[in-house]
Amino acid sequence: GNSVTQMEGPVTLSEEAFLTINCTYTATGYPSLFWYVQYPGEGLQLLLKATKADDKGSNKGFEATYRKETTSFHLEKGSVQVSDSAVYFCALSDPGDDKIIFGKGTRLHILP
Amino acid sequence: SAVISQKPSRDICQRGTSLTIQCQVDSQVTMMFWYRQQPGQSLTLIATANQGSEATYESGFVIDKFPISRPNLTFSTLTVSNMSPEDSSIYLCSVARTSGGTYNEQFFGPGTRLTVL
Numbered sequence: 001g002n003s004v005t006q007m008e009g010p011v012t013l014s015e016e017a018f019l020t021i022n023c024t025y026t027a028t029g030y031p032s033l034f035w036y037v038q039y040p041g042e043g044l045q046l047l048l049k050a051t052k053a054d055d056k057g058s059n060k061g062f063e064a065t066y067r068k069e070t071t072s073f074h075l076e077k078g079s080v081q082v083s084d085s086a087v088y089f090c091a092l093s094d095p096g097d098d099k100i101i102f103g104k105g106t107r108l109h110i111l112p
Numbered sequence: 113s114a115v116i117s118q119k120p121s122r123d124i125c126q127r128g129t130s131l132t133i134q135c136q137v138d139s140q141v142t143m144m145f146w147y148r149q150q151p152g153q154s155l156t157l158i159a160t161a162n163q164g165s166e167a168t169y170e171s172g173f174v175i176d177k178f179p180i181s182r183p184n185l186t187f188s189t190l191t192v193s194n195m196s197p198e199d200s201s202i203y204l205c206s207v208a209r210t211s212g213g214t215y216n217e218q219f220f221g222p223g224t225r226l227t228v229l
Contacts, residue, residue, distance in 0.1 A: 036220075043116075043222040044155075049217070089154065098143050098160070099145075099157060104154040105154050
């Protein structure tokens with residue numbers, strides 16, 4: 001079945017550092033891929049998405065590229081801020097299926 | 113997008129009691145979902161609730177423990193029955209919207225933080 005694997009946290013970085021959170025997936029078809037973010041005490045918000053191979057999703061300085069050949073969707077940001085501290089979830093959904101499958105989440109701490 | 117509210121935002125309950133969580137959406141949606149997020153864990157789908165039909169439960173979840181109502185296109189409830197400390201979690205509802213006909217985007221409520229003593 002479909003699954004999502006993302007790097008375990010917590011990840012602790014200093015402000016302005018470069019961020020990568022790895023995510024790989026297993027899917028039988030051509031899924032849509034997502035990154036969701038959960039700030040402390042809040043619900044999940046969609047951060048970015050990509051619906052086909054080589055698409056690049058971007059938002060708030062974060063980017064992720066849909067790599068079909070490596071079945072990956074790594075999240076990157078060039079210069080993180082303290083306000084980026086949150087839990088980040090990689091997720092996928094198959095076309096025609098309303099369910100979303102989430103990875104386990106990666107907690108990110110940014111130190112000032 | 114969709115704006116989703118949940119009630120209560122948090123509760124502390126005694127073992128053996130039940131709690132009903134409400135989810136309200138600001139627009140009509142066909143599908144609503146209920147998730148559980150245990151401490152430090154990812155989201156696990158409990159069930160999918162379509163208006164006018166029985167909810168569809170995922171493996172490991174049963175209607176007797178988590179009865180769901182979906183009386184109209186903007187509202188749903190999830191009841192956590194006969195609670196035990198293992199039910200302590202954040203419960204989230206979400207709705208799906210098709211975007212551009214190519215993918216479904218899910219919008220999440222703020223969650224209900226449940227602690228069972």
